[in-house]
Amino acid sequence: MVDAQPSLPLADDGYPAAGGVARRPVDAADSALANRRWWDAAAPAYLAEHGADLGDVDFLWCPEGLREADAHLLGDVAGRRALEIGCGSAPCARWLRRAGADVVAFDLSAGMLARAVELNAATGLAVPLVQADAGALPFAGASFDVACSAFGGLPFVADVEGALAEVARVLRPGGRFVASVNHPMRWPFPDSPDPADLRVTSSYFDRRPYVETDDAGRATYAEHHRTVGDWVRAVVGAGLVLEDLVEPEWTPGRTQEWGQWSPERGALVPGTLILVARTP
Numbered sequence: 001m002v003d004a005q006p007s008l009p010l011a012d013d014g015y016p017a018a019g020g021v022a023r024r025p026v027d028a029a030d031s032a033l034a035n036r037r038w039w040d041a042a043a044p045a046y047l048a049e050h051g052a053d054l055g056d057v058d059f060l061w062c063p064e065g066l067r068e069a070d071a072h073l074l075g076d077v078a079g080r081r082a083l084e085i086g087c088g089s090a091p092c093a094r095w096l097r098r099a100g101a102d103v104v105a106f107d108l109s110a111g112m113l114a115r116a117v118e119l120n121a122a123t124g125l126a127v128p129l130v131q132a133d134a135g136a137l138p139f140a141g142a143s144f145d146v147a148c149s150a151f152g153g154l155p156f157v158a159d160v161e162g163a164l165a166e167v168a169r170v171l172r173p174g175g176r177f178v179a180s181v182n183h184p185m186r187w188p189f190p191d192s193p194d195p196a197d198l199r200v201t202s203s204y205f206d207r208r209p210y211v212e213t214d215d216a217g218r219a220t221y222a223e224h225h226r227t228v229g230d231w232v233r234a235v236v237g238a239g240l241v242l243e244d245l246v247e248p249e250w251t252p253g254r255t256q257e258w259g260q261w262s263p264e265r266g267a268l269v270p271g272t273l274i275l276v277a278r279t280p
């Protein structure tokens with residue numbers, strides 16, 4: 001994916017500087033373009049901030065600290081062909097590889113994949129990496145036993161029904177799909193880790209995406225809000241069988257904060273929703 005546009009200007013914290021913030025519609029093409037440029041620019045700061053917590057070969061489902069090694073949401077992956085959606089630096093894919101899966105990982109951002117390439121070399125666990133958009137998977141139908149995602153891609157796509165239909169297409173019959181996403185309960189509250197900020201400042205039912213813009217008003221980041229019911233309908237509408245909705249509680253003793261996720265808030269409200277589904 002060639003980017004003819006200059007990279008986004010960075011703020012003092014190393015993340016892309018937002019010219020403005022809005023709740024407004026943004027279509028699939030503009031979402032993908034904005035998020036690719038945002039994650040390319042943000043990758044060094046994001047991985048400097050969270051890389052140690054994510055690990056190089058580790059499967060962390062969410063800021064609450066739930067790990068696949070304890071949760072076993074994917075079942076036994078040994079000998080299974082697995083796909084990681086929105087893999088970032090790909091620690092989850094490497095963990096799956098070490099657990100015996102034949103895994104392929106993809107992400108929209110070349111910046112995030114560049115770090116994945118480095119970690120493949122450093123760990124000796126060289127998972128195949130593909131640059132792709134979760135909205136259009138460059139994989140054959142019925143070619144995977146497992147598809148998974150830890151906050152990768154799905155919160156950022158405008159057409160989640162289309163993205164989940166793609167997941168259903170590439171899974172074999174009886175295949176497993178597990179994905180963690182922002183818990184819809186996060187949206188009505190300010191993006192702050194402080195429990196004192198648990199004040200409803202927007203409607204839970206407001207589906208307009210959160211959009212950051214440049215000075216010309218073009219989207220530079222887009223995150224899409226869905227209610228719990230929207231997620232259920234999207235999963236079922238894609239032809240998948242929903243088996244569980246997991247709402248992980250904060251891991252006792254864990255102090256690591258991620259944006260608005262903190263131990264104090266985590267004790268009061270859910271921050272992550274994990275969709276657990278299978279193909280018929």
Ligand SMILES: C[S@@+](CC[C@H](N)C(=O)[O-])C[C@H]1O[C@@H](n2cnc3c(N)ncnc32)[C@H](O)[C@@H]1O
Pocket residue numbers: 032035036039054085086087088089090092106107108109112132133134135150151152153154156157
């Ligand atoms: C919060 S990170 C999650 C990745 C990894 N689990 C982690 O915690 O670093 C979100 C990832 O989703 C990727 N992403 C965003 N939009 C995407 C899309 N449409 N298709 C595929 N990946 C996408 C980003 O590039 C980024 O690497």
